[in-house]
Amino acid sequence: MTHLPYILVSYALGIAIPLGFGLAALHRMRAVGRKLAAIDRRTRS
Amino acid sequence: MDVQPSLAPPPPPPPPLGGHGLHRFANPGRFLRLSGAVLPWLAGAGILLTALGLGWGLFGVPADYQQGDAVRILYVHVPAAQMALGGYLVLAFVSLASIIWRHPLADLAAAEIGPVGAAFTALCLGTGSIWGKPMWGTWWIWDARLTSVLILFFLYLGHVVLVRAFDDPTRGQRAGAILALIGVVNLPVIKFSVDWWNTLHQPAAITLSGAPAMHLSMLWPLLTASAGYACLFGAIVVARTRAAVLERRLQGLLLVRTEAAR
Numbered sequence: 001m002t003h004l005p006y007i008l009v010s011y012a013l014g015i016a017i018p019l020g021f022g023l024a025a026l027h028r029m030r031a032v033g034r035k036l037a038a039i040d041r042r043t044r045s
Numbered sequence: 046m047d048v049q050p051s052l053a054p055p056p057p058p059p060p061p062l063g064g065h066g067l068h069r070f071a072n073p074g075r076f077l078r079l080s081g082a083v084l085p086w087l088a089g090a091g092i093l094l095t096a097l098g099l100g101w102g103l104f105g106v107p108a109d110y111q112q113g114d115a116v117r118i119l120y121v122h123v124p125a126a127q128m129a130l131g132g133y134l135v136l137a138f139v140s141l142a143s144i145i146w147r148h149p150l151a152d153l154a155a156a157e158i159g160p161v162g163a164a165f166t167a168l169c170l171g172t173g174s175i176w177g178k179p180m181w182g183t184w185w186i187w188d189a190r191l192t193s194v195l196i197l198f199f200l201y202l203g204h205v206v207l208v209r210a211f212d213d214p215t216r217g218q219r220a221g222a223i224l225a226l227i228g229v230v231n232l233p234v235i236k237f238s239v240d241w242w243n244t245l246h247q248p249a250a251i252t253l254s255g256a257p258a259m260h261l262s263m264l265w266p267l268l269t270a271s272a273g274y275a276c277l278f279g280a281i282v283v284a285r286t287r288a289a290v291l292e293r294r295l296q297g298l299l300l301v302r303t304e305a306a307r
Contacts, residue, residue, distance in 0.1 A: 001108075001114045002113035002114045003179050004114070006179055007117050007118060010121045010122070010171075010172045010175050010176070011099060011117075013121070013168055013171055013172060014099065014121030014125065014168065014172065017168050018091075018095070018277045021160075021161055021164060022088070022277065022280065022281050025284035025285045025288060028284075028288040029284055029287055029288045032292050032295055033291060036291060036295050036298070039295075039299070040294075040295075
């Protein structure tokens with residue numbers, strides 16, 4: 001395969017950026033969900 | 046002229062212009078329920094389609110007769126570019142909704158779209174640069190297409206900074222919405238830059254008016270990767286907006302508790 005380093009870096013960026021943002025959003029949702037569940041009875045059920 | 050006081054109740058406010066359908070979804074409680082149901086499917090479809098599109102582009106597509114295997118960068122670069130432009134269009138629409146209806150959910154969504162759009166624009170610029178080095182012999186050139194996309198990146202960054210720059214969030218959101226709407230002018234410039242000026246960047250291979258300028262064996266993986274990125278972009282924005290709505294609810298609850306404790 002020609003230009004392999006260029007291709008690999010592009011694909012690595014193309015996977016890492018959406019993955020990073022997705023995991024960060026998931027972590028943020030879970031963190032706020034835990035805090036809400038600790039103080040708000042409605043979110044525990 | 047005398048004005049007679051009336052005992053009749055005031056008439057109900059007129060419905061928002063064209064907003065009944067949109068307002069139904071802009072209710073935070075309804076948004077949380079709806080997004081909770083949609084998010085797993087959107088994220089699942091995004092992961093599946095992106096993996097399929099990128100894998101297909103990397104291993105299942107023949108090398109280009111001129112560019113060799115470097116053409117495989119296309120399957121990351123083009124979907125990222127589509128999301129950069131599409132994301133800005135959504136940001137502008139949400140900003141318009143924020144200015145017209147002053148809905149808090151529109152403000153929260155706009156603040157969450159900005160960083161994601163900026164990241165996908167950076168991905169588009171980065172992969173374009175990586176593709177440009179072996180093909181054009183340079184990482185960067187002040188070409189009309191590249192420069193207008195760089196301006197789009199700065200518009201995203203400006204929006205991200207502006208909505209967070211004021212002590213009063215409402216002022217920041219208003220300023221960000223105005224910037225987002227002004228920046229829409231840049232979208233047709235990006236789209237048609239390759240037609241209006243002599244650019245090093247190639248013209249569009251897929252148009253609405255004509256047959257695609259690429260073979261179907263290359264087009265299908267590109268469409269798959271584009272659909273995957275669109276689902277991923279949507280899932281990330283929905284997840285971030287959900288988190289922002291929940292954070293606001295948490296702040297409200299903490300405020301009520303603090304007031305009650307006094």
